[in-house]
Amino acid sequence: xxxxxxxxxxxxxxxxxxxxxxxxxxxxxxxxxxxxxxxxxxxxxxxxxxxxxxxxxxxxxxxxxxxxxxxxxxxxxxxxxxxxxxxxxxxxxxxxxxxxxxxxxxxxxxxxxxxxxxxxxxxxxxxxxxxxxxxxxxxxxxxxxxxxx
Numbered sequence: 001x002x003x004x005x006x007x008x009x010x011x012x013x014x015x016x017x018x019x020x021x022x023x024x025x026x027x028x029x030x031x032x033x034x035x036x037x038x039x040x041x042x043x044x045x046x047x048x049x050x051x052x053x054x055x056x057x058x059x060x061x062x063x064x065x066x067x068x069x070x071x072x073x074x075x076x077x078x079x080x081x082x083x084x085x086x087x088x089x090x091x092x093x094x095x096x097x098x099x100x101x102x103x104x105x106x107x108x109x110x111x112x113x114x115x116x117x118x119x120x121x122x123x124x125x126x127x128x129x130x131x132x133x134x135x136x137x138x139x140x141x142x143x144x145x146x147x148x149x
Contacts, residue, residue, distance in 0.1 A: 008119070008128070012136035013111040018147040020101040020108045024078045026143055027099045030058045030070070036146050038138025039131065051081060059088070074098065082113075094119035095128065110143070112136040 016023055026032050030045035043061040051058060054075045060068050067088045073096065074082035080100050084092035098113040114136060116128040 008117040009113065009115045010131060010133050010136060011111060011113045012133045012140060013109060014137065014140050014144070015104050015107045015109050016140070016144040016147060017107040018144075020103055021078050022147060023101055023108050023110060023143065024081070026147065028052075028081055030060055033060070036139060036142035038140070038142055039135050051075065051083075052077075058083075070097075093121055093124065095124075110140050112140055 026036065029050045031047045031049065034042040034044055041062055043063045043065070045058065045060045049058040051072050052075075054072055056072045056075075057069050058072070060070060062068060068085040069088055069090075070083040070085050071092050072081065072083045074080055078101065080098070082096055082098035084094075084096050086092045094116065095118075096113075096115040098111075098115065100111040100113075102109045102111075114131050116131075119125065119128055
């Protein structure tokens with residue numbers, strides 16, 4: 001992997017005091033994601049799009065009003081989900097959002113990864129560069145606050 005690709009992969013991780021299946025339900029249901037989004041980028045998603053398999057596509061309205069169709073490229077129920085966003089009707093634009101869950105003690109280690117190593121669309125690069133581990137951790141922290149009460 002080149003130095004550039006390594007810089008373009010951001011990750012954050014922490015333990016949430018909830019079982020993996022409970023955490024996964026929040027992540028796999030797009031309608032629930034805006035409530036804990038640490039990037040303050042997600043507006044809303046229609047109900048009834050809970051992800052069940054690789055190859056599915058779910059839509060999300062961003063806070064800007066733009067619609068993204070998210071192509072699920074990795075899926076293991078209760079453990080891993082990843083998707084690549086695309087403009088409505090288009091192909092993925094080179095970004096990958098991944099969530100991995102591992103039981104740890106009485107809780108779940110949640111690892112959130114943003115990989116933009118395949119993003120080559122100049123207008124999107126500035127925003128991608130601004131997405132840091134702190135943003136990813138903010139999502140995990142908000143998810144924890146929601147689930148830990």
